[in-house]
Structures are given as C-alpha cells and as structure tokens.
Amino acid sequence: MGEVSVPASGMQFDFVVVGGGTAGCCLASRLHSLLPQSSVALLERGPDETENPLVTNPLAAAQLPETDLVINYKTSPQSKLNNRQITNYAGRLLSGSSAANYGAWIRAPATDYDHWAERVGNPRWAYKELLPFFRRTESHYDPSGDAEQHGFQGPIHTTSGRSYPLREPVHAAFLQAGFRDIPDLNAGDAPGVAPWTENWKDGSRQHSNKVFDLSGVKVFTGAVVARLLVDDDRVVTGVALTDGRQIQAKREVIISCGAHKTPQLLMLSGIGPKEELEQHGIRQVVESPAVGTNHFDHLALHQAWKLKHPERGLALGSPAFNDPAYMLGYPVEWIATDAVPSHLLEPALIEDAGAQSGIDPKAHPNLVPSCAHLALLFAYAPLNLSGDYNVPLDGSHVSSGALLYKPTSRGRITLSSADPNAEPVVDPHYYSTQADRQMLRAGVRRIGQIMETAAARGIIEGETTPRGMPSLTSSASDQDIDARIKDYSEVWHHSAGTAAMGKNIQDSVVDAELKVHGLKHLRVVDASVFPEPISATPQATVYAIAEVAAVLISQGSE
Secondary structure, eight states: OEEESSOOTTEEEEEEEEOOSHHHHHHHHHHHHHOTTSOEEEEESSOOOTTOHHHHOGGGGGGGGGSTTEEEOOOOOBGGGTTBOOOOEEEOSTTGGGGTSOOBOOOOOHHHHHHHHHHHTOGGGSHHHHHHHHHHHEEOSOTTSOTTTOOBSSSEEOEEOOOOTTHHHHHHHHHHTTOOBOSOGGGSOOSEEEEOEEOEETTEEOOHHHHSOOTTSEEEESOOEEEEEEOTTSBEEEEEETTSOEEEEEEEEEEOOHHHHHHHHHHHTTEEOHHHHHHTTOOOSEEOTTTTOSBBOOEEEEEEEEESOGGGOOSTTOTTOOOGGGGSSOSEEEEEEEOOOHHHHHHHHHHHHTTOTTOOGGGOGGGSTTOOOEEEEEESSOOSOOTTOOOOOSSSEEEEEEEESSOOOOBEEEOSOSOTTSOOEEEOOTTOSHHHHHHHHHHHHHHHHHHTSHHHHTTEEEEEOSTTOOOOOTTOOHHHHHHHHHHHOEEOSOOBOTTOBOSSTTTOSBOTTSBBTTOBSEEEOSGGGOSSOOSSOSHHHHHHHHHHHHHHHHHHTO
16 A cells, blocks of 8 residues: 555545545555555555554444544534534544554345336445455355355454343344344345344454555555545536545545534535535536435434343453453344334325425335335443433443334535534434334333343332432333433434535435536545435445445446
C-alpha cells in the first residue's frame, strides 16, 4: 500500500475513491485488481490504525467510541424519544466502520433484495443476482456448507458455533417460544432462530483495509475533501481538499463516505435541495432534492436479566467465565428474526399513510409474508444499556435486545454550515410512525414470551429494570413499553438510505448503476444507497455493493 499523509498538488489518477471505509477499501482494491493498468487513489480523512489493539480485539470494540477513531454524530433532540439526543457512531479511520463495529455478518432475507431490485427497476439487485458477490467476499466457516449460497475463498472469514455455557437453554427458549430453527441465517431464509455469525478470525478483527489488498492503490490518510470539482458540463473531474490542493480523476470519482458524510459532501459540492444549499451560501450545481433524505437506522431496546446461578460462570465478568474461546468474538450465540402479525401492522401502516394520495399501505413491503421486521438476541453480558440503566459487569446478568429491522420512520441529514470540517445535522425522526411503535412493541413482548418459557425460567431469576420502571412481560401495556423505549432505546449505528438508489432524481440520488443523477463520472458506493431498510446488519451487504460497483466500473472502462 503506497500511503502518504497529504497528497501533493496536481496529482492525477484514473479513479479517485473518497472515503477509505468498509466499501471504499474493498472497491479500491477490486478496481486495481480488475484494471491493473489503471491508477487508483483512496482518500481517507482518518488515520491508519490497522494493528491498534482497540481495533483488532473484539472485547475492545466497546471502548472505541471513547477515542478519536469513532465519530459520534449525535442526533438532534428526538421528539418521540423524550427529546433525547441519540448517539450515531461511525468509524473515522482507514477501514471505516468495519474497524469499529461488533463484527456481525448477516445477510437479509432474499425477499428484501428482490424488492430492492423491483423498486429500482433493475434485476441486478435481486438476491440471486447478488449471490456471486456475496460469495466473492467470504470464506464460509463451514467447509461443507451450501456452495450455492456461500463462498469459500474470499478475503473475509466468517465464524460461528462458539459454545458458551448457556447455549442449549437459550436455544431451547427460542424454540419453546415458537421460533423455527434455521441452520443458516445467511441463506436468504427468514424468519426463525439461527446461529450467530460474525467475521472475527481467531479473535482478531478483519476490517476492510486489513483483508483487501491495497498494495497497488495510492492511499492518502489525513485527506479531508472539501468539495467535488465539477465542470460546466456537469462532469466531475476530481476533488478539492480543505487545504486547497486538488486531485484529478481522469475517469471517475466514487464517494464512499457513509450515510452521514456522503450527503454532506454532495451538498457542499452544490448537489442537493436548493433551499438547503442557499441557506449556507452554496452555489447549486444540480437540483437533487433527495440528497440527505430517507435516513433510517435500527432502533433497539435492550434489557438486563439476572441469572439464577451466576457462580457457575455463565456470563462475562464472572471469574469462572474464563474459557479463552469466549474472548474470540461478541458474546452471542443465537439470533432470531421475527415477523409482526399483519393484523397489527396493516392498520398502523394505513394510519401512517393517512390522506397521502397515491399510497397503498396494503402494498407496503413490510406486509410481504416472509418479511422479518425484528431481530431478537441474547448476549452473555449486560450490553448496550443506556442512560442511568446501570447493571454491573460481574457475571450476574445477561441481556436481550429487540431490534427494529424494518422501520418506516424516515429522517434527514442536513448541513450545519458550509465548513467541510463541521459535522452534519442528523435528525432521524426515530419512533415517529405508528408502524414503528407497533413493531418494536411486538419485539419487546416477544422477548417477554421467550423469557417466560420453561427453558428461560430455569436460568433467569427475572428482569433488572431501570429505577422506578416495571418489568416488561409478554403482556406489558403499550404505555409501559413506550415509556421504556422513550427513555432507554438506542440504535445499532446502521444509518443508511441518504443517497438512495432509484429511478429518477425526484426521489433518489443514484441510479441502478450507482451513478449520481444529473452528473457524469460520479458514483456513490456505500450504505447511503440503500433504498429502504434491510433485515440485516449492513456490513455484508455493503461489501456486496462494493463488489458489484467494481465490476460495473471496470466493464464501463473497457
């Protein structure tokens, strides 16, 4: 990897990738591999911390937000969450959030990608068409796994099946609560309960800069891009840095800055809604009203549960929880996906649609029979508890999470100023629709059902609640659940959708080839192009998008 700290003036490359994160490192590497005679520059504003122990160690991931390697895009006050400002983390280093996440490796159900393809009018994004790109990235943990579904020679090694003391009773609790057993959640199938899969290898993080070969790519760290360079014909010719220097792109510029920074860079470059640009004195280049809109994330509620026999070494923090294998990844073994009954969801969607013309709530993708609206999981530690919900990490507690996979609330990214060093304004509008409230309430009650099974009662004494709040059971009232969510919900930092893919410039930012509407030689390749939420953590899908983009770009350059 040819790395320099600050690029010299007047440098020129065939391709300039802005953002050295999850997608950016993968894309730059693949472009060089597919087009070895072409020059590729990768610009990252953060440092290279490839071997930093806080990055490589799975149990150190929780400490990263306390460092400069992670940005907290704290939201504006959220009116439906008691005006709390919710943390939105993203990596600020080479490898981006792949160097700061918890390593979950999850694909969405096939129907999610099939609907994506239908929405954007191109079968390229359907599940079967994406499968070769999912396979290209991974080395599946099971050598006897389904070769149609999985790759075995990719740069990212997946892992699963690490056995903890509570493996069997937790699995039994899911089954007793009525979940279907799925041997492989990454085979396009849902809902059901399946083994947790992650991409820690031998207890070390596999972030994008580490696993993708960048030896033929010119990597610039500490490179803060101020704006895109656009000529009078709306051709993007390169980028300007905050120090005034420029890097030219002979063929294309590709933005891979993530769901917060990608729309910010577009708007700073005059690409966005006119009113927003005028407010900050930015000359408009292209009227693109969808830039920064359509923001969504995965809101979740976590609960702490006291163990009956903590002396047996059942959870993190106990001296007896000391098998070295327990330290090789996130302390989770099972994850379930679940569907909210249509008789609960459909009226909420109708209520949210209201008098909006042209909207048929009964055709909503959340009503597809195989839709997985929720993720439910248990961690062998009291993790992701927020505010004053303090539970000791001493082996006495485990935790549950009910995660809203398919929110209908949509937020927005706007500019705080015309300064590229300033962070954007993030207003996600969390929990703002009746459909979201119905789905997450159902998830919390589903956790209650699981905890009320015989298998769970054999290991759990009860819920340890935030001070003054009642325990949430399978029959908890809407009011009690909402009160807990308003005070203690958090997100899983999966922001997406803010430069969404679609058919036209009125309601999307890029087309089905990831090209930005209204400009030439500019694409976006990151989670901001998701047109709608998927029932998965985003990492595996972001890599697949980068793999697709590399092929599209290389084919267009032949």
